[in-house]
Amino acid sequence: METKIKVGIVGASGYSGEELVRLLLAHPQAELDAVTSRQYAGQTLAQIYPRFANHPRAKALRFVEGKPDLLARQAQVVFLALPHGVAAEFAVPLLEQGCQVIDLSADFRVKSAVVYKEFYGHDHPAPDLLPKAVYGLPEVYRAEIKSASLVASPGCYPTSILLPTIPLLRAGLIRPGGIIADSLSGVSGAGRKAELDYLFVECNESVRPYSVPKHRHLSEIEQELSRAAGAPVTIQFTPHLIPVNRGILTTLYLAPVREFANAAEMFTLTGQITECYQKAYGREPFVRLLEGKALPDTKNVVGTNVIEIAWRLDPRTGRLIVMSAEDNLVKGAGGQAVQSMNIMCGFPETAGLI
């Protein structure tokens, strides 16, 4: 049997960390050799996550307190599943010691330390690393990820917005102005935090918007849309909390550059959009372009690394409606991070993800 690479997870006690544990335990070419968590130090994976307990490594592997030096000796690839502002403390020494780092926090997603401060409220902890970091959206930056040592894995909302929008902007099919993204997220998106707002009784039989009108994820969304459009893009983004464990459903309201006042124009535009998406994603293993009457449904993607995309032209309003569905913890977090690892390490991109 071929040798596996050794990997570690810093902050394996949150929902994204737990998802990384699930994926890496089952990965054919990676071996999970280190998991850190302050609160669980000393306990085995099997004790904290009974669902993985029948996996041999889960019985053997114990959580330790996170120490970069030690980690660097134990693992070649280290995933950081930490809150923003803290990830940099690990990224700097791990990179210095030659590890490849995949950061799931927001710390290295935004290229500008000024924008970072505007949205996250504190100075960037390691601005020198920003130019080095690659935004880990494989369908967009595959080549850059291949040679990266530091990957900033995208946020869950951004993934659900960027993948449907970037090809249209690049192709010049939609206007960069006036984009609206309306998103619905399951409660795991809030993290495993003991706060009243996320108690079962407060979320069940409830749906509510939050962070209106300026959610932090806007910083990376607008950065990436601007790169695709070749000009500054400002969008409207409204997240909502809905009572499901996992899943994000995003509805995008877009303005085609070309009007479609009659059937012939609509036919032409339909062809252009179809071609645009086919060219961008027709061969992507984790993007499912829906056909016919099908519309995205989170239950069809939960537990998988797939994002579903469907779209409709509305001749009454002249708008293009694009809808996407993903699992916020897989394509929106741990799965996408593993996809980046596969690319960085030269594994088949779908390894451990199908």
Added chain:
Amino acid sequence: METKIKVGIVGASGYSGEELVRLLLAHPQAELDAVTSRQYAGQTLAQIYPRFANHPRAKALRFVEGKPDLLARQAQVVFLALPHGVAAEFAVPLLEQGCQVIDLSADFRVKSAVVYKEFYGHDHPAPDLLPKAVYGLPEVYRAEIKSASLVASPGCYPTSILLPTIPLLRAGLIRPGGIIADSLSGVSGAGRKAELDYLFVECNESVRPYSVPKHRHLSEIEQELSRAAGAPVTIQFTPHLIPVNRGILTTLYLAPVREFANAAEMFTLTGQITECYQKAYGREPFVRLLEGKALPDTKNVVGTNVIEIAWRLDPRTGRLIVMSAEDNLVKGAGGQAVQSMNIMCGFPETAGLI
């Protein structure tokens, strides 16, 4: 004790009908004297709806097959909780025999038989009655409802969109073009229908858009927005199904007429919107204008006839975001119908609703 008016419900076996039963059993000035249902004929209310079984009338009152002649003798006010296309069969004879009719179907909401056919797919069954019908949105048409004999009670989605938007359009604060309404509805909105799509397992841990881009409710929404704007209005509307029993959360994307590029302009516009809503709804018993940081949450309105409204100006995009929450079966159906009855009969408008 004062005399109560006699009321009846045609089609009391659906979710809206059941909600009417709940409200009318507890109403201080109405007595529920007739409930019809083909499938439940012969059984008592208590047998079909155990939750009402401790109410004396629920033990005595039996479902009957709906016969307009009989109903007209039993009830002064008749609620129709029937599918569209069927309600007219009852409305015509009941009105002829002097009943007051409150129809919860779509049959009399749209003023134009042509628009009706476009959206509902068949000829209007009683076009002569269309001019007589009053659109039963009390906060907008209170005076007309007072003297109506036929009230077309609004749909659940339209209520959640019209109440937040009409005052702004009337005041000329927003542009009539480009309005977007993104709505999330609980599963009871689909009715009590034995279809695979609405099984527990198909809805739980799922969220999905549907009827994109042309939902039937657009017909009444655009009619009423056009009346408020004094000009034809076409909007974008995307409904989504979410796993809650009850509740609609609507997020509206609106364009203020006046730009607000700096703090002073934003301050002025904020004042105008506040004043507009205060004037329209400051004294309305069933509209709750949220203050401070509060945002609508369906769990705060479920079981009540209240609609919550909050708004935010976004200086980054120049848009006005308005959000509303209501119970689709109360303010969006049975409660609003009872509110109309209260107005028609000269009762206090809040009777039986608080």
Added chain:
Amino acid sequence: METKIKVGIVGASGYSGEELVRLLLAHPQAELDAVTSRQYAGQTLAQIYPRFANHPRAKALRFVEGKPDLLARQAQVVFLALPHGVAAEFAVPLLEQGCQVIDLSADFRVKSAVVYKEFYGHDHPAPDLLPKAVYGLPEVYRAEIKSASLVASPGCYPTSILLPTIPLLRAGLIRPGGIIADSLSGVSGAGRKAELDYLFVECNESVRPYSVPKHRHLSEIEQELSRAAGAPVTIQFTPHLIPVNRGILTTLYLAPVREFANAAEMFTLTGQITECYQKAYGREPFVRLLEGKALPDTKNVVGTNVIEIAWRLDPRTGRLIVMSAEDNLVKGAGGQAVQSMNIMCGFPETAGLI
């Protein structure tokens, strides 16, 4: 209009306290004049509980820190919705100053300070009051409640177990030995506590037993069953947590004293049980004895003060299965407490509860 009595709630920030607020705001003969909460002091009811915001008192009444002296001047009846061990601190001074106290904690439910210590792990804070306290199960202790100054309102699980069992024990129809109670509770039963175990993601799509085999509520359950049986009773009780907001479903496994090996004996026993329940509860406004094929369902009692009871004899095993459903926050907490208040104050027992 007649004068209302003044009431107060100590600890109005938990789920039981919130339910008391709901019921007392709508009560025709009580006026809510004081609500205490350390964390919410200074804020109005409307700010903390938007769902009540349209009630005039909710806008006026502010939370205060709980001070017995002040409360005694403001309210004639005081409800204590506090954790066990703390309630006594308020009960003692309030009773001394002439208030009537209805305690929703466990502090005064158990008659024996020794048993209290065994189950709650600390000395009883006010053992002298124990003889004075009346166990607030109106269907069993109505006369005693009428003249009580201190009512210990029963726990949610005990109510769901005692009401179906006590009449059978009193009538000598079942054996006091070998009783098993298997109960399923909604998450609000755990209280409004910011703990990981009660997060949405940890409870949704999960069902689990807990406190096996010795839950604290056994102390009051066995005390009351022993009183009914006239001899010491020890039972088996297994609570489970299920993903609903509200509701308790209890399934009881009982052994009839009389065997029913043939149809005639089964017929006789069926008649005796029917008569026993009819005699006990046939006229009770809040007990619903189900008939025919109906079985209890929490959705039929949620939001009401009703407990549903159904039973089946199993000729294969010789057992009697009794099932009950209640809302843990109403009949299992706030509603039952208001029912006791109605009795203590000479109001109709159903006032504010139907």
Added chain:
Amino acid sequence: METKIKVGIVGASGYSGEELVRLLLAHPQAELDAVTSRQYAGQTLAQIYPRFANHPRAKALRFVEGKPDLLARQAQVVFLALPHGVAAEFAVPLLEQGCQVIDLSADFRVKSAVVYKEFYGHDHPAPDLLPKAVYGLPEVYRAEIKSASLVASPGCYPTSILLPTIPLLRAGLIRPGGIIADSLSGVSGAGRKAELDYLFVECNESVRPYSVPKHRHLSEIEQELSRAAGAPVTIQFTPHLIPVNRGILTTLYLAPVREFANAAEMFTLTGQITECYQKAYGREPFVRLLEGKALPDTKNVVGTNVIEIAWRLDPRTGRLIVMSAEDNLVKGAGGQAVQSMNIMCGFPETAGLI
């Protein structure tokens, strides 16, 4: 690459059939070559089950109408996921043509055609096959399954009851009389049927018992317990429906043969039970014996073929409480059937299941 065996699924449109599709698409040694469904004939797996659409076979494989002759040519192993009474129609001709058949219905679980008729209400459709059929509980009948041509895969409730109970009965540690099984099942257990009772709104925020006191699964449960005890066993079984998609939680009330009135006896019995379970399941890959304070939770087994078991002795009542959790669609249906296939075909028992 080694050759895979060809397998087929008859009735792949229900929840168990869908779960078989999921497991067999991913199975390393089986190739799914035939799926039948009357309603979906002609459509691909990808069209009906979007969640599998990224698997190459799901795009290629089309549903066909079930014809035994055709199936026998296409598949060596055929899974029947059909309603009881219908499975035999396929089993007879498939066996005649040399297929190995794994039936997930109740048709071949009960050895006695008389008992079958008592519980299922019609004559057994193929009584001659009953002696041939092996009850497909691998942990109990591994050797028999190895050489079977017809496996009757156990019901979901029976699996959750039999696995925790059989070792104790075989070891003579508990009495065969007086066993009580109280079970809670997710809604997928009711099948994908368009019935009002299983609509989202009817199940959400609801919990209810059903089929009290004589559920059909009692026939196979008592047959297998009797075999383990070496004497006829009659048990009490109460199923409940709870609002989760998947999962069964069973609580068993058992009477140890040996009393444990003091600490020493309790210590001894604890040792005997521990040893009994260790001996039975210590090396089983799909049975997880919980340790320490852990109790079963369906969320820890959903999506896996694992059953969790924990137990507690109650010195107060002298009873042994055993609790189990499983995924009703995996260990309770499709997963267990694949486990049997692995055994029949000589594959590693965990192939495609971890």
